[in-house]
Amino acid sequence: MTRTAVLGAGSWGTTFAKVLADAGCDVHLFARRPELAKAITEDGENRDYLPGVRLPDAVRATADAAEALLGVDVVVLAVPSQSLRHNLTEWRALLPGDATLLSLMKGIELGTTKRMSEVVCEVTGAGSDRVAALSGPNLAREIAAEQPAATVIACTDADRAAALQAACHTGYFRPYTNPDLIGCELGGAVKNVIALACGIAAGLGFGDNTRASLITRGLAETARLGAALGAEPATFAGLAGLGDLVATCSSPLSRNRTFGEKLGQGLSVEQVQRSTRQTAEGVKSCRSVLDLARAHGVDVPITEAVVRVCHEGESAARMVREIMSREAKPE
Known part of the structure; x- marks a missing residue:
């Protein structure tokens, strides 16, 4: 035993x-x-x-x-x-x-x-x-x-x-x-940040198209960072990548998605934290994910936007506008 x-x-x-x-x-x-x-x-x-x-x-x-x-x-x-x-x-x-x-x-x-x-x-x-x-x-x-x-x-x-x-x-x-320890850990960490963004969008009243877009582009920035760190690309198409991302971004049982939804409804980070005894890991980790990406020269626009809302006082509505106004480019 x-x-x-x-x-x-x-x-x-x-x-x-x-x-x-x-x-x-x-x-x-x-x-x-x-x-x-x-x-x-x-x-x-x-x-x-x-x-x-x-x-x-x-x-x-x-x-x-x-x-x-x-x-x-x-x-x-x-x-x-x-x-x-x-x-x-x-x-x-x-x-x-x-x-x-x-x-x-x-x-x-x-x-x-x-x-x-x-x-x-x-x-x-x-x-x-x-x-x-x-x-x-x-x-x-x-x-x-x-x-x-x-x-x-x-x-x-x-x-x-x-x-x-x-x-x-x-x-x-x-x-x-x-x-692939690097890829599995990275997928688990970044998905919490993307789930916050999906929750914020839901709190603002946006629907499935918005969530699907955030999930897909969030997976892309996770894979870019993973490539820079030496992860295996296939990991992000599996359970520790896409699987975890979809569940965490979609379920009302997800702490990070729920936390983001309350931010989208207008509550501050401090107000949401006072209302729960559960830990939403993405609130703190979004800053370290952004630092890691910048250290490797990787563009992570959704993560940057979440950091601005959680730690720099930017409104949720402005976050969405800034993401959507980014320069158009090939996928």
């Missing part, structure tokens, strides 16, 4: 803990707040982040990181991307020496423009072959309800990727493997 620790008891971390348990793993779910860990243990449910979903008995919650990490084969990192470095610094001495480190996070670190796997390697000293990322159209609530979904496990080590694949393969959750 694969022994796993899921560090982070938000909606996606809790959902993935359920997936692992349903696949036959022994799972420790780490919650930073002792009262949340106690409630999960007593109720068999994470009522703060995943109400109504019964967790398998194989999921055991704890607020003690050392207890969660003792002797595990796989460490799943499910914290907000901008807090990863801080959290890992706290946990690194507790990590088993050869455990596989699996990132569920979809972001680019502010300041360093590093992908999450790069942060993991830098902080822990782990070789890149020990680090993997999971990405794809993975809306937590649907997966927790055992609706069929597929995902991608990206790792440069094919054997580790296959082991992770077996550890989370269930009747409702189908993982594929892919050696």
Whole structure:
């Protein structure tokens, strides 16, 4: 039996803990707040982040990181991307020496423009072959309800990727493997930014044509950036690229799309943040994605527009006008 620790008891971390348990793993779910860990243990449910979903008995919650990490084969990192470095610094001495480190996070670190796997390697000293990322159209609530979904496990080590694949393969959750860690992580990070743009457009009252245009052009700027970083072009046509982008830009369950919709309706970033306890990764990551693109000379107009709305006070309506007034050119 694969022994796993899921560090982070938000909606996606809790959902993935359920997936692992349903696949036959022994799972420790780490919650930073002792009262949340106690409630999960007593109720068999994470009522703060995943109400109504019964967790398998194989999921055991704890607020003690050392207890969660003792002797595990796989460490799943499910914290907000901008807090990863801080959290890992706290946990690194507790990590088993050869455990596989699996990132569920979809972001680019502010300041360093590093992908999450790069942060993991830098902080822990782990070789890149020990680090993997999971990405794809993975809306937590649907997966927790055992609706069929597929995902991608990206790792440069094919054997580790296959082991992770077996550890989370269930009747409702189908993982594929892919050696392109760069492309899978980049697709997961940039799609959050494009989803914010789609949400803004929806909040302004625009329909399917607008959303389809943003998705398509958003995929184009993701692929341009990926090419500059050495990603495989085919990755962006797959689950970690187009698949994740479509789900996140279209679903009302998407945090980033919902956040953008409220911006389009006229609320400020601060007002939307006060109204939710969920993290919309694209709000912070849009700045680091833009910094990364500029460092490589890549044009990312949708990302630039989202940054102006989220961090420079530009109105949502003006953002759309500026995108549409860009110079006409071949596709």
